[in-house]
Amino acid sequence: MLEKLSLDGKTVVITGGGTGLGREMAVAMARAGADLVIASRRQGPIDETADLVKAEGRKAIAVSTDVTDSSQVRNLFDKTLAEFGKVDVLFNNAGIVRGQGSIPIWEVSDEDWHLGIDTNLTGAFYCCRAIAQHMIERGGGKIVNVASGFGFRGGRDNYMYACGKGGVVQLTRTITTSMSRYGIICTCIAPGYIPTEGTAASNDTLPRGEFIPIGRVGYPHEMGPLAVFLASESSDYMNGEVFVIDGGGLAGGFAPTGYAPEIPLEV
Numbered sequence: 001m002l003e004k005l006s007l008d009g010k011t012v013v014i015t016g017g018g019t020g021l022g023r024e025m026a027v028a029m030a031r032a033g034a035d036l037v038i039a040s041r042r043q044g045p046i047d048e049t050a051d052l053v054k055a056e057g058r059k060a061i062a063v064s065t066d067v068t069d070s071s072q073v074r075n076l077f078d079k080t081l082a083e084f085g086k087v088d089v090l091f092n093n094a095g096i097v098r099g100q101g102s103i104p105i106w107e108v109s110d111e112d113w114h115l116g117i118d119t120n121l122t123g124a125f126y127c128c129r130a131i132a133q134h135m136i137e138r139g140g141g142k143i144v145n146v147a148s149g150f151g152f153r154g155g156r157d158n159y160m161y162a163c164g165k166g167g168v169v170q171l172t173r174t175i176t177t178s179m180s181r182y183g184i185i186c187t188c189i190a191p192g193y194i195p196t197e198g199t200a201a202s203n204d205t206l207p208r209g210e211f212i213p214i215g216r217v218g219y220p221h222e223m224g225p226l227a228v229f230l231a232s233e234s235s236d237y238m239n240g241e242v243f244v245i246d247g248g249g250l251a252g253g254f255a256p257t258g259y260a261p262e263i264p265l266e267v
């Protein structure tokens with residue numbers, strides 16, 4: 001049974017793999033047998049993740065890439081194919097976790113909008129577009145996108161992140177309906193609040209788990225097993241769906257919108 005979770009011989013490309021959730025998922029997939037290509041803008045963090053993958057006995061390369069630039073995305077896959085000859089799984093994990101802060105719509109500049117949407121959505125689209133034909137020629141592949149609970153709800157003064165992540169959910173569905181016939185399986189992970197470098201700006205202000213049914217925020221390492229599962233053949237019939245990993249947050253409508261988070265109910 002457990003052999004169905006094995007990633008032996010698989011090549012996985014993960015964007016945003018130098019830090020936070022991406023690093024945890026990369027190392028977990030290496031432990032399950034995968035070779036990794038790790039991409040993000042800063043070379044230092046992706047080199048460190050590559051070293052962690054190698055320490056697990058797997059191969060790894062780190063390719064500095066800004067996913068908002070389609071020529072850099074093409075370079076990422078050129079280097080991947082030159083090194084490994086194939087891509088079995090693409091993880092679109094790069095994102096900005098509310099990087100621009102919370103500002104009213106009239107203060108959102110064109111640059112703010114494009115940075116948020118391009119990082120959280122366009123980059124994933126570029127990566128899917130760059131590798132689709134390769135996957136089709138090989139008879140298939142897997143694409144796993146990383147959205148957020150904000151892909152399913154609004155947030156006060158939270159335009160680029162919520163719209164970008166909602167777009168990532170729709171990208172997942174559109175890839176599925178367009179490319180399943182070629183053997184490409186596409187799924188999506190929607191994490192809840194998991195403190196990382198990316199959430200640093202709000203780690204001191206967001207609730208520490210009081211409003212999450214399970215009573216705590218998530219740990220980055222909790223993303224690893226889900227990543228392995230979605231990259232492996234165990235999940236081959238799961239397609240076009242979003243897997244929420246949030247301690248039950250969305251189930252109860254957990255939403256740090258900036259309003260009173262909870263109104264006592266007499267029910």
Ligand SMILES: NC(=O)c1ccc[n+]([C@@H]2O[C@H](COP(=O)([O-])OP(=O)(O)OC[C@H]3O[C@@H](n4cnc5c(N)ncnc54)[C@H](OP(=O)(O)O)[C@@H]3O)[C@@H](O)[C@H]2O)c1
Nearest residue numbers: 016019020021040041042066067094095148193194196198
């Ligand atoms: N942590 C949470 O609570 C949470 C909740 C829901 C969803 N998520 C999603 O989970 C993913 C990982 O987030 P995280 O919490 O692990 O934050 P993180 O540590 O900041 O990771 C985000 C990664 O994306 C990379 N990145 C940012 N812009 C990029 C660009 N233009 N091109 C390439 N890479 C870029 C960053 O590396 P560089 O700066 O080196 O480029 C960084 O390694 C994100 O998509 C985020 O939206 C996180």
